[in-house]
Amino acid sequence: MEKMAVKKAVAAVIEDDTHQAVLGHPHVRKFEALLSARLHGASVLAMNSGTDALIGALKVLGIGAGDEVIVPAFSFISTASCVGWVGATPSFVDIRLDDYAMDMAKIEERITPKTKAIIVAHLYGQPTRGIVDILGIAQKHNLFVIEDAAQSFGxxxxxxxEWRSVGTLGDVGCMSFSSTKMFAAPGNAGAFVIKDRALLEEVGRMRFYGAKVHYYDYPTIGINSKIHDIQAAALIAKLGFLDYWEKHHRKVADYYSKELAGVGDLILPRELPETKGTWCRYVVRTKRRDPLFGSLLKVVKERGPLWWPMKNYPVPLPYFSAFKGLGHKLGDFPIADLVSQEVISLPMTNYVTTDDAKMVAAAVKEFYGQGK
Structure with a gap:
């Protein structure tokens, strides 16, 4: 049903030729309004990607060369690369074992006179449990908080x-609607969420080449980070199915949790108190991660990449070559080091059915010698 709704929405855009317009983009504006309503009235701008949203956040907050930004040692590369992209320096903080998010108890020791912001990554569809403490630390030290909610929209x-949406708690929230997400655009897309209306307008200019008046006035150096009306129309159609997919992911997650409880040395994910996750990923830990990954891949490989297990993430961010100038070495972030060697994401996409989950769970049990 979703596929038919998306095809119909995209065909309608092509038919009325609004996708050819240089200005206007009515479907983009409508998508932004609907997304704002979903986020309890937060101000929203659609962007080309979650990465562009992160870069835009740093730019409009005035962060650049000579500044430092505190980031988790364990996340997707964009959480830290955006900092380097604007000329600032990432200051890495180790994570916790309960939600793989930044350890708030270790943040203040990383704050220096050069620190300007903290980037909080909500991983795997789960909110960062320590976000309230992090907001308090930021307020105490007059720092901005940027939420990387790329994996946790909803x-x-x-x-x-009061129930609050991730991405609306800090100064800026950044979201991704790439093809690996539960709520995915054709091609790529993201969103920028901010409280300050003046900064929202600045980001709006930045995503459109820096234009105040197109062809006549460009007060800032910008980029082309718009989304297309076709993408917006598809996302509008998909919004109507989002609640269904959230329930579907939860159903698959519940099945995994029930069937894999007590199996081998698996450490299963759990929803922390007073949080509602979307289960974008179902990430387990095991000291036998690599052989389990290989065993599962053999079982599901013919189903295609959307059914494959994943290693999210096998290398902590500080050890990438891009950050070698910071001089970090193995052992500097012991929890991130441990987690990166043990985590494996079991198949969890909109295309993974409960029958698929049964096959995966059976394969995991067989790997541990606990199959029927």
């Missing part, structure tokens, strides 16, 4: 008795 956390 996730919520209860704060002072």
């Amino acid at each position: 996730a919520e956390i209860k704060i002072n008795g």
